[in-house]
Amino acid sequence: MLKKIADVIKKAKNVIILPHKSADGDCLGSAFALRLILEQTGKNASVILEEENPKLCGILFGTQPQALNGFDMAIAVDCGDIERLGNRREIFNSCPVTVNIDHHGTNDGFARYNYVDSNSAATGQIIYELMEFLGAVLTLEIANNLYVAISSDTGCFAYSNTTAKTHNIAAKLLETGINHSEINEELFGKNSMAKIMLMRDALNSFETYDDGKIAVVSITREQIKTSGAAEEDTGGLINLPRSLETAMVAICLKESLEDDFVKVGFRSNSVDVSEIAKSLGGGGHVRASGCNIKGSIESVKKAVLKATRKVL
Amino acid sequence: MLKKIADVIKKAKNVIILPHKSADGDCLGSAFALRLILEQTGKNASVILEEENPKLCGILFGTQPQALNGFDMAIAVDCGDIERLGNRREIFNSCPVTVNIDHHGTNDGFARYNYVDSNSAATGQIIYELMEFLGAVLTLEIANNLYVAISSDTGCFAYSNTTAKTHNIAAKLLETGINHSEINEELFGKNSMAKIMLMRDALNSFETYDDGKIAVVSITREQIKTSGAAEEDTGGLINLPRSLETAMVAICLKESLEDDFVKVGFRSNSVDVSEIAKSLGGGGHVRASGCNIKGSIESVKKAVLKATRKVL
Structure with a gap:
């Protein structure tokens, strides 16, 4: 062929x-x-x-x-x-x-x-x-x-x-x-200055829940604007919570630049995160999924944690 | 054989x-x-x-x-x-x-x-x-x-x-x-919580000099103690400044837990950093070198920047 x-x-x-x-x-x-x-x-x-x-x-x-x-x-x-x-x-x-x-x-x-x-x-x-x-x-x-x-x-x-x-x-x-x-x-091996600034902001927001089984980072639209980041610079941030050795579910919350939604990403090596995303109106794969939820980072985080705990 | x-x-x-x-x-x-x-x-x-x-x-x-x-x-x-x-x-x-x-x-x-x-x-x-x-x-x-x-x-x-x-x-x-x-x-793909805390601290100290040609991070002994880090957790921090796309010389300053010295690491893909380390009483390879200097992070940074600028 x-x-x-x-x-x-x-x-x-x-x-x-x-x-x-x-x-x-x-x-x-x-x-x-x-x-x-x-x-x-x-x-x-x-x-x-x-x-x-x-x-x-x-x-x-x-x-x-x-x-x-x-x-x-x-x-x-x-x-x-x-x-x-x-x-x-x-x-x-x-x-x-x-x-x-x-x-x-x-x-x-x-x-x-x-x-x-x-x-x-x-x-x-x-x-x-x-x-x-x-x-x-x-x-x-x-x-x-x-x-x-x-x-x-x-x-x-x-x-x-x-x-x-x-x-x-x-x-x-x-x-x-x-x-x-x-x-x-x-x-x-290379990062832009914008990516490094966003990694810093994400790590400053780093939180764990349920004995480290859930790891969360978040990024505000203000931080994205200040960094001058392109779309590609914001993509890999979920690897930070994902890398935590105890994490079963990694979550990244990113305020949208276009509307008042928060873009939520999920990653896992052991849990079906497509189920979590689906329950919140999103979709994706077993190991990588996502959804968009209207609201503030704090309110979205609350909803996301609740949905995550249902599958843990 | x-x-x-x-x-x-x-x-x-x-x-x-x-x-x-x-x-x-x-x-x-x-x-x-x-x-x-x-x-x-x-x-x-x-x-x-x-x-x-x-x-x-x-x-x-x-x-x-x-x-x-x-x-x-x-x-x-x-x-x-x-x-x-x-x-x-x-x-x-x-x-x-x-x-x-x-x-x-x-x-x-x-x-x-x-x-x-x-x-x-x-x-x-x-x-x-x-x-x-x-x-x-x-x-x-x-x-x-x-x-x-x-x-x-x-x-x-x-x-x-x-x-x-x-x-x-x-x-x-x-x-x-x-x-x-x-x-x-x-x-x-795995980091300990201590490593993630140190990455956060290092990124919060992230500075660039000479149009981004020099990138520096530093970690205090207090931060190392608070993180509960083992020696292996502090090793890779120099990869953060090293990853900056404009950086010719990456520097990591780490306060020693044993004495009042600062451990200095240098990395470069284009400059002979063994020369910098040697001029400060240290040694190493062309692309990776280091030295130990007595003093505070601020005073050591000053000396290190001066020595680095001589080879740039």
């Missing part, structure tokens, strides 16, 4: 590659690796991004712009559905041949040729295998980009999506001499 | 295995994996620890105690020198045959039979190879223990000591069906 996609791609001459909007490490690493692979096999290839100059481009190769006139193929990379192409949806649809390469199990196959492997930890893992079918040789530059992709989506091989195949591919990538520790430092 | 060690071990009947004191994931995972390997090949094997019930034993197999009378071989695991055996040094030396398996480049070969491979990211990696020479079969239990060892010492494959071989071995370990994400959660 992947061989079939490779055969389709082999026929193209000018290819545009489209990673999803709000580009992350997997889609960027995959897209720029694919560009280098296609160029190595004698094609013209260009990556078109939704956002200008994503920060991660600093650790990727092949990111210099290349104007392409008259492309005959568009490849969507790491896009679960066509909406993820954002404003570039028209570019995609106007192409004579469209290809969709992805690892999201929910992918609806929106292109003419689709390859979706939800067993792949990252789309970068699929691009590695595609490279072999295309007859390209793994260079340090391609390996660097694929490592960014795979390490991003596996949390540096920590998450449960990592498989033996992921590690076998990583071994091949390291053999090229890439500086993997520097990549990981960039991917996971 | 490792085959020779395997041949020596094959002749033993009752083996005691000694990981180093202040036991960490690599020495514990390696020691209990080796125990299971030796038992599988028909020997009696026991692990003797310096500290009682290390927390990590909760995620290892084969940790039940086994009394052994009349052992004919002692194997030191992950010990750079014989001092690392602590109070168990006599047990080691009283054995008819002694073996030393380690990956520290500074290992002085203190046993009768020594195998030191400083290219191995972890001693667990050597134990994996030894297993093959001993003719043992990789079980889920052995794989679990070796994964704890290897993931611990490589920071979950992030550090520069990780090689292609490390990933190839990890692939074999995952093939047995171990729950690697749970192991990584235990190894890296």
